[in-house]
Amino acid sequence: MPRQEHLSQARGALARRGRPQRPRTRPAALIPRGRVLQQLLAGLLFLCLLAGLAPAAALDAPGFERIEAARADPASPDAPPAGGWTAVTLPDAWAERWPAHDGVVWYRLRWNEPATAGVPAPRGLAMDYFSMAGAVYLNGALLARDPQLDEPLSRSWNHPRHWLLSAPLLRPGPNELLVRVSGLAAYAPGLGPVMVDSPAAADAHYRHEQLIRESLHMLSLGITLAMGVLYGLFWLLRRNETFYGWFSLFSLLWVPVGYNYIARSTWPFGSTDTYQAVNMSALVLSTAAFLMFALRFCGLRRRRAVQLIGGATGLTTAALWLAPHALLSPVRGAAVVVALATYTLSAWIICRHALASPRKREVQALALCTLLPLAAGTHDVLVFHGVLATNLYYTPWSSSAMLVGISFVLTWRFVVGMRLVEHFNDELRHHVEDATQRLSSVLHREHATELQNTRLAERMNLVRDLHDGLGMTLSGHIASLENRDAAGPDTALWALREVRDDLRLIIESSALDDTDRLSERLAPLRHRTTRVLEAAGIECTWALQGLDQCRLDDRRGLDFLRLLQEALANVLKHSRASKVRIGIEAADGQLSLAVADNGSGFTAGRDGHAGMGLRNMEARSRRLNGTLDIRPTPGGTTVALRFPVEVLEDGVR
Template sequence: MPEHRKQLWEQRELFAINLSVSLVIAGLFLVFWLLRRSEYAFGWFALTCLFWSIGISNMLVTSAWPFDNGETWDRLSLVAFILYCCSFCMFAWAFGGMNFPRLARFIWGISAAVCVLVMVVPSAKISALQISSALGYRILFTLICLQFVIHACRTPAPAPGQRMLGICLFFFLIISTYEGLGHTASALGYLGLVFSAPIMSVVMFLIVAWRFASSLRRIETFNEELQVAVTNTREELTHTLKREHHLEIDNIRLNERLRLTHDLHDSMGSALMRSIIHTEQSRSLSQDQFLSMLRSLRDDLRHVIDGTSATDITNGTPTEWIAPLRRRFVVLFDELGLTSHWVMPEQWPLPLPSSSRLALIRFVEEALSNAIKHSGASHLSVEMQATTQGLNLCVSDNGRGFDVASVTFNDVGTGMRSMRARIERIGGQLEIESAPGATTLQVSLRNEPGIF
């Protein structure tokens, strides 16, 4: 009975454990490969374990079923061993990052031919084929193990787990060499035969666990670094937003000062110019006339500060919109003996924002004031044309003219710069043409969002 139990343990139960471990590891690594197809080594290792399980199952079967005789089981076991060696070769190369496509095709081609030969060879020759095939693929297995061990030792920075698997395969080389010296029946040779596949399966499982733990550590480290980077970026963004906010406030203040400067120059300048001309034309001013001039200056200053005109510039036709400005200048023109021509469309094609209307009023004021002061003209014209495509405003005179290129190049004349900046601010274009007897200032506004 003790001898029976010993033989049962060594010849069946150990192989049953080996088979169970190999099948479990095969299923586990098959799932790993299905979840991550780029890990070809896991797929080849699952196939290796599967072929090993098929090969050692011949040690456990007690009948020929589902075949007619036990010889078929022997042939199937030999084919499984051949495919096991080929799959192990592919696994070792994939896990070690090695690529030998021509050699792989040669091994698979020879193995396919040997497998066909194993299945069709007569029964009288199967024994010799088993011995020669087992010897040849045992040599192949030994060479692949040796190659992997050398590769793992010579690689400066091998992938995680390569050296651990190399140590395992080096142990297999020792067992294989010991068995080759004729010690197969010894305890070491027997343990190497029975436990080689489970040991390698356990080693591969440890390698996967190690990789998983390393990946978790890298993820944790990355999360910490990411958190630090996010915190630093948030602080930098907060600082940048504060700086941008302060810059925007400063920009608003500068724009407001610039607008106020232009309005003071265009509105108050023209009002002062009219008052000066009126004073020069009238040798004696009554107290009421003088007070009226001061009130007009005060009203213009209020309009500049409020950002509005003397009338409601939001509604009304172009004629109503320009009427207050026209009335003030016509009175001045009469006093100076000048003639003027005003042409306004009856209706706006589209609503014009009050900011654009105010800008056009300031432009006309400055253009007429410059013409009165510098041109020496006897006739002035203000014409506006409005269509669905946009708006054109033209201020012209028959004065002495000036050199437009020289004035633009030398950047002289506050009024010229003020008019151009004001028109550009509302999205328009200002074209100036001047010659003796004809000076024209043409403003063009296209029908675009934000203007109409």
């Protein structure tokens, strides 16, 4: 180590010795989240244990002197056996006493009934359940019988019943209640609590059992189905938010699980094993779907975890369908444990995400919603494995509460998203209004500029028309008046009339004409220019072909006539020619113009640039989308123009 580093470390140690030491405390905000998470998980585990180990309600059978059970004779299962009776307590599950026994077990309950004046008082009989199917006899008389006592068995394992007992069924003194129970060892067969008491007490007990074993389950089933359909529609409308789809799938897969508590038969399946395989598969798949919901809701993308979930779910489901009947009980137990473990993992993911996102209240609310089913699931696993002496399951009720809570959270999140969209729409509307105002101002300025440019363009067109039209006429008549010998007494008057007529042409051309035939437009110009040229001593020859079928609109027609007029004006003013030939031909969608004179030839202006007349001709040719060619020839100058036009066949439009 360098010497300087030794010196710096020594100085630091001396300085620390000279200062009083302060206790090191960490702010609450800096406590590791892992420790908080461990404390939370410990609390959850304690809550689960309390729910699982909480003692069930008293399930004794008051008033009975003796309760016994005996396996039926396989040869005559419909008759109580003569011997082999064993004392039992209710509720009873015979699989612990007679493992692997699939068949019929008879239960015998005896009590003495006091009598007043030789007639016993009416009594109420309440029975919580028998698993799976059975028949009830009182003193040899049949009270009730399930439709299917052989496989596929009826499902009365969660179906409470009650009867009003009176004479002659109820006897003074000894009474005997026989219950025939048909069941399979893999599905916890046996008899639930039985109560003989006053009619009011038995009816109250029955109503309580019916509420918790049937009514609440039906309510839970309806809520589950509604949530599955509702959030399935949400997912269809918002495919990118996949947690809606996974929550919908979880709810829909939970429907057969909830239906299992109120089903009375194995329909539409032909055996109890098939029915249970479907039910347990739905349980495993629904918890896997809930785990996917937890991952997507928390924004986690764990490809390997998803593959692991899929593999474990597939193996468990395959085992449920492929296991032989003798192994169904352990396989079903393992499936229940897998489902609980999957749900516990989901709750852990959500709670961890809630700790990492303290400002997201919807995540914290979702974490709270997952705690109650976790405790209820622990309780139900203990019941399923026979640790608790009851067949009362809390998962369906807690799952309904969880579904309502989660639906509130998802709806809350949806509403928050809609509020954000509305806020964004308001901001967007303000921006659009502002942009519209700015655009309107810009368009107004552009319109004013365009209007000004249009006015300038019209002025330039008027200047060109005056130059091309009146210029030629004035030039010709000025030349005639300068030749005093040739000018007669009416020359000046004739010249003024020509100027007037040409000015009228300019005015009329600025309005819409009632014809678009080029031949009709050309006739007045041809007449006037011929007179002007011949008055100046220039022989004028016209060659026209196909003009009757040629159509030109107002603007293009005026440009063509002014270009022709300017070409003839140049012949009159600059060429010193004695002859000029004008050829106009319309053919194959093209209009060709050729003005050829025998004058002195074409020369540019003094500064080497074309004059205003030539610039006007070039501008008009561009507007006509044509080509203009002005070239000297051995005998003079030729002006050639060619541009596309509309030529109709036989003059028919």
